[in-house]
Amino acid sequence: MDFQLTEEHLMIQKAARDFAINELLPGVIERDEHQKFPAEQVKKLGELGFLGMMVSPKYGGAGLDAISYVLAMEEISKIDASASVVMSVNNSLVCWGLETFGTEEQKQKYLVPLATGQIIGAFMLSEPEAGSDATSQRTTAEDRGDHYLLNGTKNWITNGNSASVYLVMAQTHPEKGSKGINTLIVEKNMPGVTIGAKENKLGIRGSDTHSVMFQDVKVPKENRIGEDGFGFKFAMKTLAGGRIGIASQALGIASGAYELALKYSRERKAFGKEISQHQAIQFKLADMATRIEASRLLCLKAAWEKDHHLDYTLSSSMAKVFSSETAMWVTTEAVQVHGGYGYVKEYHVERLMRDAKITQIYEGTSEVQRIVISRSILA
Numbered sequence: 001m002d003f004q005l006t007e008e009h010l011m012i013q014k015a016a017r018d019f020a021i022n023e024l025l026p027g028v029i030e031r032d033e034h035q036k037f038p039a040e041q042v043k044k045l046g047e048l049g050f051l052g053m054m055v056s057p058k059y060g061g062a063g064l065d066a067i068s069y070v071l072a073m074e075e076i077s078k079i080d081a082s083a084s085v086v087m088s089v090n091n092s093l094v095c096w097g098l099e100t101f102g103t104e105e106q107k108q109k110y111l112v113p114l115a116t117g118q119i120i121g122a123f124m125l126s127e128p129e130a131g132s133d134a135t136s137q138r139t140t141a142e143d144r145g146d147h148y149l150l151n152g153t154k155n156w157i158t159n160g161n162s163a164s165v166y167l168v169m170a171q172t173h174p175e176k177g178s179k180g181i182n183t184l185i186v187e188k189n190m191p192g193v194t195i196g197a198k199e200n201k202l203g204i205r206g207s208d209t210h211s212v213m214f215q216d217v218k219v220p221k222e223n224r225i226g227e228d229g230f231g232f233k234f235a236m237k238t239l240a241g242g243r244i245g246i247a248s249q250a251l252g253i254a255s256g257a258y259e260l261a262l263k264y265s266r267e268r269k270a271f272g273k274e275i276s277q278h279q280a281i282q283f284k285l286a287d288m289a290t291r292i293e294a295s296r297l298l299c300l301k302a303a304w305e306k307d308h309h310l311d312y313t314l315s316s317s318m319a320k321v322f323s324s325e326t327a328m329w330v331t332t333e334a335v336q337v338h339g340g341y342g343y344v345k346e347y348h349v350e351r352l353m354r355d356a357k358i359t360q361i362y363e364g365t366s367e368v369q370r371i372v373i374s375r376s377i378l379a
Contacts, residue, residue: 046117077252082206094121160210181231
C-alpha cells in the first residue's frame with residue numbers, strides 16, 4: 001500500500017489550504033457570531049471546482065478522485081466548517097447522487113449547474129419524526145399520472161434556503177414500506193415550497209439550516225431518480241459516501257484545533273518556560289496527533305475503496321465514528337491547552353469545539369454508525 005500522495009493530490013491540498021487561509025479565515029468569527037452564510041466564499045469555491053470535485057468534466061466537474069476530496073475537505077474544515085458542510089452536501093450527496101443514478105436529461109439540467117457552482121443543492125431525508133430512521137417517511141409523493149403531488153416537512157436541511165435544487169425522499173406506496181419511497185428532484189421556486197426559519201445552532205452557525213415545507217407541490221414524473229420505489233436505496237447508497245465527507249470535516253476540525261494548540265503551546269510561557277516543555281501538555285499534544293493521524297488514515301482508506309469501486313460502507317462508518325469522536329475530544333483538549341484564552345472567541349478553538357459536536361450527529365449519529373459496523377462484522 002502506497003501512503004505517498006501524488007503530485008496532483010499535493011496541489012489540490014495546497015489549493016484548498018490557500019483558499020481557506022486567504023478567503024475563509026478573514027471574517028470567520030463574525031460569520032459564526034451573526035450566523036452569516038458564506039455566500040461569497042461558496043461562490044468562489046464553485047469557481048475553483050470545489051463544489052463538483054468528483055463529477056466528470058463531461059458535466060462541468062473537476063473529475064478528481066475521492067482522496068482529493070478528503071484532502072480538500074480537511075483543509076477547508078480546519079478554518080471554516082460552515083463552508084465545508086456546504087461543500088460536503090453539494091459534492092457527496094447531491095452531485096454524486098445525480099451523476100450515479102440520474103438520467104442524462106437530469107444531469108444536463110441539474111448536475112451541470114451544481115457541479116460548476118452556479119447553484120447549490122440540498123439533500124432532504126430527515127423529518128420531525130424520522131431522522132436516522134429513514135424508513136419512517138411522513139412526507140408523501142402521491143402518484144398523479146404525469147406528476148407527483150408532494151406534501152410534508154423536512155427538518156435540519158443544510159443549504160435549506162440557499163439551495164436552488166432539492167433531492168427529496170418521500171413515500172409513494174406506504175404499504176410497501178421502504179420499497180415504496182421515491183427520490184424527487186424539486187426546484188426551490190416550485191409553487192407550494194415554503195422555507196422555515198433558520199435554526200439558531202450551537203455550531204456551524206454560518207451554514208444554512210432550515211425546515212422546508214411542501215404543500216401540494218407538483219413534481220414532474222421525469223424528476224424522479226431511478227425506478228419507482230428506488231428512493232430508500234438511493235438514500236442509503238448516497239449517505240455512505242456522505243459519511244466520508246463528514247468524517248473528513250471532523251478530521252479537519254480536529255486538525256485545525258491541534259495546530260492552534262501546538263502553536264500556542266510554543267508561545268505561552270508558564271513557570272519559566274514554554275508550556276510545550278511541560279510533560280502534561282506534551283502528553284496532550286501527543287495524543288491529539290495520534291488520534292488525528294488514525295482518523296486521517298481511516299478517511300483515506302474509505303476514499304481509496306470508493307475510488308476502486310469497492311464496498312466502502314463499513315470503512316466510511318468507521319471513519320465517521322472515529323473522526324467525529326476525535327474531533328470532539330481534540331477540540332476540548334485544545335481549549336484546555338489554551339486555558340482561559342481558549343474560552344475567548346478570537347482564539348478560534350472554542351468555535352471549533354462547538355463545530356465538532358455536530359459531526360457526531362448528522363449523516364447518522366455515532367450510535368447508528370455503530371449499528372452499521374456491528375452488523376457488518378457480525379454478518
